[in-house]
Amino acid sequence: MQSLEGKTALITGGSRGIGLATAKELAKEGVRLGLIGRSEEHLASAEKELKDIGATIVTAAADVADENAAHKAVKTVEQELGGIDILINNAGIAIRGTFAEIPADDWRRGFDVNVMGIVHVTQAALPGMIERNRGDIINISSMSGLKGTKGSSAYSATKFAVIGMSEGLMQEVRPHNIRVSVLTPSLVETDLTRGDAQRDPEKYTQAEDLAEFMVSQLKLEQRTFVKTAAIWATNPF
Template identity: 35%
Template structure:
């Protein structure tokens, strides 16, 4: 890659007198092409990939040349996502799955492996949120969020780990939340599930290190998705789903010698 960059810069320098920006533009284009080449043909599994953050992640990974298997519970959303991404053809695998159902998760992972042949990346993105103050939290309210936000990532990770260990390579990216770093009024059950996801990420990272498996957590604030339409922040001031997708792409293009434990993403102006 170093030789390629040197040659590209030498070429662009020859033309930079007419366009002072051409050197940077040329290096940027080369870097983007290198990213595409490094991910081309690899396989990613994305939970909750039919809308919001998951759909944005799926799109950017497909654009990078990856094969992507997505799952979700809402069959109508899955059909819409499949239609929206039809240009990627057989590189996209779609299946209806409830991530809180362990047998369904195992079936999805096996079906994806049968189609794609391997698994390089797991993005645990599927999540739900219900706001309530502590005294109003019901068992159903708590179980619903723990099942999807914590058991789901656990089941998916358990299902892919044997294959990643056999390959001696893999990356698990958990989409957590700032609520996995701090508790806020009304977020008790949601925060508990996301704090649990952060602990799961830490344990997975420790256990996977010996097998060349990386684990990172992304912790965003409010992201403009249907899940937060009742938030006290206008949608047009929220983090974009594409910001999270770009962060996933950034993580996947780190060298094998670099590792990032977690990334916290806040809205502009927030501390």
């Protein structure tokens, strides 16, 4: 296993949920963190939590759907922390409703955030990785990227797209020693999924579980990588 100490990670959607849990796990490994999120308030609160555990951290508020804002945020992180070794494209939104009900604008917004957000941030970070001939990109799709279900056609469509584009990117950048991985988690308990009923944390996958998985895959020797992984709860019934 390789050490992650001193590396720089950029996490989109790092202010809450899976992104924040991953930032915390990476901080324990001595990774310097750049976090992108929309809300300044959520970023400030994440920054405080991470600084309290000794992390080196830079935050940049940006909507990843906005190409210019996304590029600017990546540049800010690169200027403050140096080249990005690890990019975790995690920012995403849920789009709920039946196919017929979801307004076209919501379909478009879903694609703008969940798909184009990854395009914008990756296009900004990739040249540096190619130049250094090294890097890790983890894209967060979903179980909904493998299987459509009633009421999640729009979300599913965006997450299927994430898998397709990750596979293509992976093939393009392997010759540069850049590892592209796409994760398809099942239900993880976060603000995105927390419904009216509180789920039993012993039975549902927690953001920390996914974060630990990502840290362990990043620590694999550079010669090998996890191409895809589906992380499920063992027994949520």
